[in-house]
Amino acid sequence: MVTAQASSTIPVTVLTGYLGAGKTTLLNHILTYEHGKKVAVIVNEFGEVGIDNQLVIDADEEIFEMNNGCICCTVRGDLMRIIGNLIKRRNKFDHLVIETTGLADPAPVIQTFFIDEDMRQQLLLDAVVTVVDTKHIWQHWEADEAQEQIAFADVILLNKTDLVSPDELDELEKRIRGMNALAKIYRTQNSELGMKGLLGVKAFDLNRALEIDPNFLSEDAHEHDQSVHSFALVESKPVDGEKLNNWLSQLLQTKGPDIFRMKGIINMAGEEQRFVFQGVHMLFDGRGDRAWKPGERRKSELVFIGRNLEEAKLREDFRACLV
Amino acid sequence: MSGLGITQKNLLEQQWRGQLSEYVTAVAWSVDGCLAVSSAAGEVLLWDGGNGDSCLILGSDNTGEQSIDCLDFSPDGQFLAAGGQDGGVRIWQVKPQLQRITTLNNAPKWVDHLRWSPTANQLAFSLGRYVQVWDAAEQATIITLPFDSSSVLGMTWQPQGQHLAIAGDQGAKVWDSRNWDDDPFLVDMAAASMAIAWSPDGKYLASGNLDLTITVVQWGNPHPWVMRGFPGKIRNLRWSKSMSNTAPLLAASSGEGIVIWKKQTDDRQGWDARVLDLHTEIIQDIAFQPKSLLLASASNDGWVCLWQKAKQIAQIMNGATQGFSCLAWHPGGHQLAAGGQNGEVLVWSESKRGKGFG
Numbered sequence: 001m002v003t004a005q006a007s008s009t010i011p012v013t014v015l016t017g018y019l020g021a022g023k024t025t026l027l028n029h030i031l032t033y034e035h036g037k038k039v040a041v042i043v044n045e046f047g048e049v050g051i052d053n054q055l056v057i058d059a060d061e062e063i064f065e066m067n068n069g070c071i072c073c074t075v076r077g078d079l080m081r082i083i084g085n086l087i088k089r090r091n092k093f094d095h096l097v098i099e100t101t102g103l104a105d106p107a108p109v110i111q112t113f114f115i116d117e118d119m120r121q122q123l124l125l126d127a128v129v130t131v132v133d134t135k136h137i138w139q140h141w142e143a144d145e146a147q148e149q150i151a152f153a154d155v156i157l158l159n160k161t162d163l164v165s166p167d168e169l170d171e172l173e174k175r176i177r178g179m180n181a182l183a184k185i186y187r188t189q190n191s192e193l194g195m196k197g198l199l200g201v202k203a204f205d206l207n208r209a210l211e212i213d214p215n216f217l218s219e220d221a222h223e224h225d226q227s228v229h230s231f232a233l234v235e236s237k238p239v240d241g242e243k244l245n246n247w248l249s250q251l252l253q254t255k256g257p258d259i260f261r262m263k264g265i266i267n268m269a270g271e272e273q274r275f276v277f278q279g280v281h282m283l284f285d286g287r288g289d290r291a292w293k294p295g296e297r298r299k300s301e302l303v304f305i306g307r308n309l310e311e312a313k314l315r316e317d318f319r320a321c322l323v
Numbered sequence: 324m325s326g327l328g329i330t331q332k333n334l335l336e337q338q339w340r341g342q343l344s345e346y347v348t349a350v351a352w353s354v355d356g357c358l359a360v361s362s363a364a365g366e367v368l369l370w371d372g373g374n375g376d377s378c379l380i381l382g383s384d385n386t387g388e389q390s391i392d393c394l395d396f397s398p399d400g401q402f403l404a405a406g407g408q409d410g411g412v413r414i415w416q417v418k419p420q421l422q423r424i425t426t427l428n429n430a431p432k433w434v435d436h437l438r439w440s441p442t443a444n445q446l447a448f449s450l451g452r453y454v455q456v457w458d459a460a461e462q463a464t465i466i467t468l469p470f471d472s473s474s475v476l477g478m479t480w481q482p483q484g485q486h487l488a489i490a491g492d493q494g495a496k497v498w499d500s501r502n503w504d505d506d507p508f509l510v511d512m513a514a515a516s517m518a519i520a521w522s523p524d525g526k527y528l529a530s531g532n533l534d535l536t537i538t539v540v541q542w543g544n545p546h547p548w549v550m551r552g553f554p555g556k557i558r559n560l561r562w563s564k565s566m567s568n569t570a571p572l573l574a575a576s577s578g579e580g581i582v583i584w585k586k587q588t589d590d591r592q593g594w595d596a597r598v599l600d601l602h603t604e605i606i607q608d609i610a611f612q613p614k615s616l617l618l619a620s621a622s623n624d625g626w627v628c629l630w631q632k633a634k635q636i637a638q639i640m641n642g643a644t645q646g647f648s649c650l651a652w653h654p655g656g657h658q659l660a661a662g663g664q665n666g667e668v669l670v671w672s673e674s675k676r677g678k679g680f681g
Contacts, residue, residue: 058431060451062473064492064515064533075533077473077492077515085392085408085435088648089363090346090665117555117578 009124012096013199014109016149017131018140019102022159026131026191026198027099033195037094040086042079044101055093057082061101063108066115072257072281075112080119087122095199096123103145106130106152107260107281113204114283127154127201130183131191134172135163147228150176151260151305152280153183154203161187181216181230181303182263206276206287210265212303228260230305233318238269239300243321248284251317256282258309264302265289269323334617334629334638335659335671341377343368345390347662351403352653353396353417358660359403360668361391367405367413368668369421372658380421381405381413393437397444402459404446406434412448412457425462436475440500442484449475454489456503466503470496477519477530488528490516495530510547512538522562522571529573531557537575537584539594548593550584553577561618563611563633572633574618576606581620583633599630601639608649613656621647627661627669643667 013030017023031039040055062077079098086093098109106128113125130153140146150156156176161169173185184201186193202208212232244266252259259281266275277286292298304314345364352358356372365386370377381391391407396417402424403415410430415423429450437448444459454468454475470491477490480500488497489507492515496507510516514534521528528540537550537557555578563572570586573594581599604623611618617637618630623646631637643663650661657673 060474062492064473066514066534077476081435081474081476082433085390085433088346088348088390088392090645 009122010092010094010096011126011199012098012113012123013126014106014128015097015099015131016104016106016128016153017102017157018133018136018146018149020136021102021131021133022157022188022191023099023131026129026157026193027097029191029193030095030097030195030198033199034095038092039095039097040093041097041099042082043099044104055086057086059098061104072107073111073115073283074108075115076108079109079112080116083116083119083123087118092122105145105148107148110152110280111283114280114285124202125204126199127203128152129155129157129198131157131159132172132176133160134158134169135160137172141226147179147226147307148260150179150183151228151230151307153180154201155198156180156183156185157191157193158185158187159191160189162189175226177213177216179226179228179230180305181212181232182210182261182305204278206278206285206289210263210276210301210303212301228305228307229309230303231309231311233302233304233315234299235319235322236267236297236299237322238267238298239321240323241268241271241275244268247317247321251314252279252282252284255306255309259304259306261305262303265300266302267292267298267300333674335640336674337640337642337669338658338672339370339372339375339668339670340642341368341370341668343666343668344383345666346664347648347666347668348390348392348407349394350649350651350660350662350668351394351396352651352658352660353400353403354398354654355400355418356653356658357396357400357403357417358668358670359394359396359405360660360662361394361405361407362666363390364388365391365407365409367391367394369403370668370670372653372670380415380423386411392433392435393448395437395439395446397439397446397459398441399444402439402444402446404437404439404448406437406448408433410434410450412437412446414446414457414459427457427464436478438478438480440480440484440487441482443500445500447478447480447487449478449489451475452491454478454487456487456500468496468498468503468507473515476515476517479519479521481521481525482523483525485525486521488519488521490519490530492516495519495528497528510538510540512536518557518560520560520562520573522565522573524565524571527562527570527573529560529562529575531560531575535577537573539573539584541570550575550582550594550596552596553582554580558606559609561609561611563616563618564614572611572616574609574611574633576609576620579604579606579622579624581606581609581618581630583618597634599633599636601628601636602626604646607647608661610650610652612652612659613654615656619650619652619659619661621650621661623647623664627659640669640671642669 060078066073274289343362367381389408412427473492494512516530518531573584602622
């Protein structure tokens with residue numbers, strides 16, 4: 001899957017969010033910030049973006065199914081075609097931004113970066129950034145797309161905070177945290193956010209530590225008022241590698257479509273190294289990481305984000321993998 | 324290069340070297356020995372193999388430095404067409420004097436594929452989910468073919484000119500050029516068809532698919548063969564010349580390897596594979612020498628390899644330090660051109676002392 005390559009890889013930011021949430025404003029902030037660099041922007045539909053000197057390409061939202069029609073393993077065909085053409089250059093672009101329409105499921109975009117070998121080699125998916133219109137999100141809260149955009153995100157902007165009360169905002173953030181324990185959540189007005197939080201996130205880089213919101217871990221119970229939610233499993237006992245492997249492969253085969261993202265660090269029995277992994281639907285990428293430090297508390301942490309996941313059952317199954 | 328068992332004289336010698344300012348995206352020969360070369364900076368260069376003159380017939384200024392991605396000469400050498408990311412399809416008349424006769428504007432669509440009919444001066448080119456056919460005699464677009472299910476990922480004429488096959492999601496659609504309005508014949512695949520090739524005798528159609536399989540259809544036979552086991556994307560598919568007693572060889576490149584498929588005499592036994600293994604990086608292009616089994620391969624590793632009888636390495640050529648991107652044999656087979664990722668263009672010609680091609 002995605003491996004961090006030499007510095008020649010080009011970072012990619014995927015922007016999602018409903019129409020009117022503030023994606024285009026955010027895109028303009030990025031382009032202003034990246035002034036002087038070559039930024040290629042792939043959009044599904046031309047908005048009213050005044051973008052000078054940048055390469056803006058209109059993409060069709062074509063979904064190709066993989067593996068005999070498994071719906072959880074799909075790619076965006078037009079994206080492959082466009083990027084395949086763009087990387088045939090000596091003087092390539094410095095940054096690629098993909099802006100999806102409000103109604104797009106972000107999974108096929110992310111999976112394209114895992115499946116296409118040229119994209120995997122030459123590009124590095126940096127982060128999925130989702131802009132949420134805090135005032136209007138409730139109107140489409142029940143829509144699958146809205147929930148998926150939140151569930152797949154690495155960075156979430158709670159935008160237009162000037163239009164809602166602090167209480168409403170707290171409630172929204174709590175709900176979003178329940179759906180996605182991994183994303184960094186920022187409160188913004190006019191999509192304004194320091195670029196450090198937005199670029200160079202390296203959310204798909206396995207070398208980067210798993211960061212779960214400590215508040216999320218300390219809370220005992222989470223509200224699961226929606227079908228999409230996330231939870232963490234934390235265990236100190238070492239894990240039997242073979243059992244874990246069997247469990248995960250079976251889980252991905254049966255629950256792949258419902259597992260949006262997962263990430264984990266494993267304390268593998270008999271290993272001095274940490275084992276790290278991530279997954280998007282059926283796609284799985286795992287490998288040995290750095291050695292546990294002397295005195296470091298060895299433990300396994302897994303985070304799942306998905307739809308209708310049986311937390312208690314998964315917890316029990318994971319415990320069965322402990323030595 | 325000792326240890327590779329190369330003992331014979333070189334088959335090819337370098338004849339010419341040119342330079343463009345960016346990645347060479349395509350090379351194409353005319354039957355009269357003119358070579359056209361395009362670059363990712365939007366240039367098109369024409370080299371006349373007869374007198375050795377070269378000139379830039381399209382500069383980056385004309386294309387806004389947007390890549391020209393496809394090039395083709397009409398089979399009679401009369402016309403040259405080029406298409407790319409600015410959406411322009413530029414058509415030149417080559418003889419008696421070079422002049423651009425038209426530019427079809429399709430911006431903001433990209434023109435990724437473009438190919439003249441092997442038997443008529445008709446040019447097929449892709450525009451997103453469509454293919455249009457332009458007729459040189461009428462100087463007009465005569466038909467728009469909708470692929471519908473996805474953007475066009477590949478396109479090839481049947482060498483006899485009767486059919487045009489268009490590849491995309493879920494397979495290929497094959498139109499009859501005598502009745503463009505007829506519904507296309509569908510060749511279904513389990514995944515998107517990314518590369519497509521028709522054998523010179525018109526009997527076999529091969530498709531390289533997104534699920535890392537190759538489907539081979541014998542025209543008229545409802546049961547295709549499916550080849551599996553490729554390590555990565557199937558980047559190139561090429562058929563050899565026709566063979567007297569069996570199907571032509573099918574060469575497929577995937578990653579750093581080439582697989583040569585040979586059909587067994589008994590249909591039920593399918594196809595045998597052998598691997599040509601020498602390149603150390605991704606192979607960007609392969610091509611059989613016309614009327615022979617000599618296969619050329621160009622790779623990111625900076626080598627163009629010649630494989631005698633599609634088996635044994637016969638010669639290794641270099642000249643593009645950042646790797647090669649594309650290659651093409653002259654229709655007569657006595658010259659080979661290759662483009663490089665840094666803008667290099669090289670032409671090799673048959674060595675005077677070398678004998679025993681193919």
